[in-house]
Amino acid sequence: MEFNNLHELLRSLYDEMIPLSADMAVVAKGVAGLGALFYVALRVWQALSRAEPIDVFPLLRPFAIGICIAFFPTIVLGTINTVLSPVVKGTHAILDDQVLDLNKLRESRDLLEREAKLRNSETAYLVSDEEFDKKLDELGWSPSDLAAMSGMYIERGIYDFQQAIRRWLRELLELLFQAASLVIDTIRTFFLIVLSILGPIAFALSVWDGFQSTLTQWLTRYVSVYLWLPVADLFSSMLAKIQMLVTKKEIEDLSDPNFIPDPTDAVFITFMIIGIIGYFTVPTVTGWIIQAGGAGNFMRNVSQTAQRAGNIAGAGSGASAGNVLGKLLN
Template identity: 60%
Template sequence: MNFDQFHETLRTLYEQMMPLCGNMIGVSKGIAGLGALFYVAFRVWQSLARAEPIDVFPLLRPFAIGLCIMFFPTVVLGTINSIMSPVVQGTHGMLESETFDMQRYAEQKDRLEYEALRRNPETAYLVDNAVFEAQLDELGITDAGQIAGMYIERGLYNAKKAIQEAFRDILELIFKAAALVIDVIRTFFLIVLSILGPLAFAISVWDGFQSTLTQWITRYISVYLWLPVSDLFSTIIARLQSLMLQADIERMQADPNFSLDSSDAIYIVFLIIGIIGYFTIPTVAGWIIQAGGMGNMGKNINNTATKAGAVAGGAAGAAAGNIGGRLLGK
């Protein structure tokens, strides 16, 4: 599955939904205009009642907010997105670089493992069909037991590799799906905040609701940062996997008989950690810029992460027990 295509589709969806915020501009201008009337009238009357000079500068606030509402898609959203876009591009570039290195080391490791098994006369028939058929041709009818043993050994080896690859593919699928879930929730929040943004700006004109403006801005930026934080987390996981692959390659080059079972188990553990870690991204983004009113959302996501980790851990234990049972049977 091409998960990059799904992420690109979400970005296209966000861009296509942005014009819908224009539908709220008309209603928001009416609310903001009425709020500005009461805002200015109250302060002018207060100054006249106290026989004080009228301070004009604070009275410009509703007019500035009104201009932001009128040109909301270009002035507000365009400014914030243009400022934050380099952060997204920078973290995504880091992720692509680390992913390319990880894939390169993974291919080198698989090649070294194949060559190590092929060089060993006792294990060459497990991975090389030509060697397997040549050894079968050398055996006669009286060696039926040895022939059956070779078929059993080869079948167990292929079954073990198939189970490991299948389980690894499942965990990698869940790992990528967790990143997609975060991106889907992020896109949904950004669309809602963008469409209803003019309304939030209009309400902030009224006395007692001034904090609505700053809360909208902080929440929008906090949610927008989910993608850079997600890319940074994926970069760290990819870097850890690259270091693990480098260590395995060095050990394989130094010791041809080095077993990869332990490294495969560690790789699976890191995938489970990564699945759980993806759901901590909203919390980390909240550390960068404090956005109030999102505590319950973070709690729900953390509960989901706990359940996902339990499912992944249970699947890991079941698969490990299955592989261990097959090895003991062998």
């Protein structure tokens, strides 16, 4: 199963879990009803004891919250998701466009790189079987040429091994990059499900005196977590745009007939490591958009995870890129 299908699976899971909030609404109605009784009774008693007219408008707050609890999946979740879903779709469309353009540029770059190697007589036989066979025919089968032929086979084997190492590093880093994205999306889906199912309870508690801020805190946390996905898509779009600019520069260099390509993936490895670490900063960046408290321990854990991932990725990339690529790819 591809990573895109896993992201779609998480979205389907969220849609299937939302109706469970209606079950919590039954319990929340009782808690909110008892809280509304004390809420109204206290304010009416205070007004009567002071011989003041009763202000009816503030007394409507528990009833408005009760309506939200009774129709929580439709009124509350439906309204919030309808307002925020265009943001998610817009950022995802931006990401799709950037990735599509990047894939096209990579195909052009790979084609130009192959053509550049074919133009060079020293590297043509490494990338083309026809050129390899042609060079073997030119050498002939005399005993004096056997050593040169053996060297050609060795060089071809080393070149194929280098390409295998490059593909392995690219696939590994792309896997880690996609895994980091999936981790953020999974945690986001879990938080949204918990907030959605227990949302009626939070609304019911907000009726009671002393818990009025519960409603505001629930709303800010839900919106903040919901925006994780748009922020992650924008971050991926930025990385894709940077790689597009680098790829365009490589295409310009490869268009020069005298340019000899250097088969290294140092830039790609660097940006993949940045992307893996950067995904764990998504909750922090989202907190700049809308302030939501109550996630202190989680943010500390995210920071520690990002720091450990950076140390591991930096050490691994240093060893792999420095030793393997330095000896095999150059």
